[in-house]
Amino acid sequence: MLYPFFGFEFSGTAVFGAIAAYVLLSLFAIVFIPRRAVRAPITKRRPSLDAQAKLIELRSKVRQSVLQVVGGVTAVFAFIVTLQQIRQNEDTFKGKKADLFSKSITSLFDEKSHLNSRAGAMYLLSYVARSDPSYHRTVFDTLAGHIILMSSKACRSQTVTDSKTYQREPQIQLALRIIGERNPDHDPTGKRFNLENSCLVDVDLRDEVNVVKGLRKARLSDSHLLRSDFTNADLSGAELRRIKASDYMNKEQWTVAIGFEVNRGVDGDRRGAIDYATDQQRRQFITMFTGANLAGADFQDAELAGADFRESELQGAIFLHANIARASFVKAKNIEPDQMMKACVGQPGMDEQEFEAQQPYFSAAFLKQLGGKRIPRCKAEDDHSPD
Numbered sequence: 232m233l234y235p236f237f238g239f240e241f242s243g244t245a246v247f248g249a250i251a252a253y254v255l256l257s258l259f260a261i262v263f264i265p266r267r268a269v270r271a272p273i274t275k276r277r278p279s280l281d282a283q284a285k286l287i288e289l290r291s292k293v294r295q296s297v298l299q300v301v302g303g304v305t306a307v308f309a310f311i312v313t314l315q316q317i318r319q320n321e322d323t324f325k326g327k328k329a330d331l332f333s334k335s336i337t338s339l340f341d342e343k344s345h346l347n348s349r350a351g352a353m354y355l356l357s358y359v360a361r362s363d364p365s366y367h368r369t370v371f372d373t374l375a376g377h378i379i380l381m382s383s384k385a386c387r388s389q390t391v392t393d394s395k396t397y398q399r400e401p402q403i404q405l406a407l408r409i410i411g412e413r414n415p416d417h418d419p420t421g422k423r424f425n426l427e428n429s430c431l432v433d434v435d436l437r438d439e440v441n442v443v444k445g446l447r448k449a450r451l452s453d454s455h456l457l458r459s460d461f462t463n464a465d466l467s468g469a470e471l472r473r474i475k476a477s478d479y480m481n482k483e484q485w486t487v488a489i490g491f492e493v494n495r496g497v498d499g500d501r502r503g504a505i506d507y508a509t510d511q512q513r514r515q516f517i518t519m520f521t522g523a524n525l526a527g528a529d530f531q532d533a534e535l536a537g538a539d540f541r542e543s544e545l546q547g548a549i550f551l552h553a554n555i556a557r558a559s560f561v562k563a564k565n566i567e568p569d570q571m572m573k574a575c576v577g578q579p580g581m582d583e584q585e586f587e588a589q590q591p592y593f594s595a596a597f598l599k600q601l602g603g604k605r606i607p608r609c610k611a612e613d614d615h616s617p618d
Contacts, residue, residue: 350405353377357409364417371413371445374406375424381406382430386455391432393483394458394515399433411436411464413445423470429454437462437519457481460519467544468527476518477554478537485516491588493517493537494559498595502557502588513539526565536576550574554609559592568600575609 353374360370385400410424427450436443437460444465452472457480478493479485493513496502517537525540527547536556546565556576560566577589590605 386430411443411445423448425450432457435460463522465524467524472531474533477534478516555591556589
């Protein structure tokens with residue numbers, strides 16, 4: 232058997248011979264060096280007891296020094312061997328991770344793989360990324376690509392506007408959850424993950440604060456987010472342009488009356504105060520951003536009618552031409568009138584009563600900041616209409 236040592240390989244016989252030689256040399260040094268270094272005086276008379284005691288003491292001191300040198304050399308050698316062993320273990324571990332990565336990728340994209348096999352492959356990939364940051368970008372780019380691949384089937388094979396019959400794609404849910412729970416600080420590139428045109432209908436990422444933070448700066452534009460739940464998620468800096476997340480897009484079950492039941496008015500706003508929907512009923516129609524970190528998020532031209540932004544962080548968020556009809560911004564943090572006035576509600580030609588009813592839900596304090604202004608009507612080219 233050959234033993235590797237800093238790029239060289241030695242046979243077992245050579246290793247054993249080297250150890251035996253070192254032991255013999257050490258014994259020789261311990262026994263003979265003190266005698267050679269401290270010699271007995273040459274005299275015809277027998278040395279006195281005091282002279283013999285001094286001789287023994289001097290040789291003992293030399294022997295102790297030799298022992299320290301031998302022990303130090305042994306310690307250094309043991310340290311070198313330990314480093315070599317650690318390096319070998321790291322190389323073995325890296326090889327195993329590379330093998331796990333390869334097998335997981337194959338299983339994930341093999342059309343013949345069962346759901347359990349693909350789920351296992353996703354978890355193995357996330358383990359590889361956590362254990363070695365050099366795999367971070369590759370692993371999560373792969374999972375994002377898998378979501379996009381599955382999305383092309385998920386939103387075509389079912390009627391996404393029917394909340395009662397639509398079946399969420401479990402692979403998309405799992406892959407998005409794993410991406411969401413990654414640590415973005417471990418990404419050596421810091422680039423945006425591409426999830427554009429994804430079918431994220433009915434996905435549920437709600438969790439405690441600071442758990443789902445892997446979607447920072449993610450590219451989610453043109454995706455379907457009907458009935459999705461991003462409660463407490465970190466979507467700061469994310470691109471969410473033209474996303475489809477309006478309540479009226481659930482055409483099979485949605486009615487105008489439901490549109491006024493999913494969110495409740497406060498501070499004297501009586502809309503929705505009667506027959507207010509339960510939390511479970513609300514989730515059948517609206518997209519939830521409750522408590523989410525949306526600082527710097529870009530919702531330009533997005534469909535957000537009825538969406539729930541309560542208690543979310545909105546500093547620097549962009550709502551240019553976004554439809555925010557009946558959306559709730561109650562207790563939203565760091566919103567400014569200029570942000571909201573760049574959005575729109577409803578459609579051209581609606582009467583004043585309907586236009587008033589389509590206004591978003593704000594707290595009384597923010598309504599004072601608006602100074603009596605109303606969010607403007609959506610223009611014809613915005614094509615925001617609940618029909």
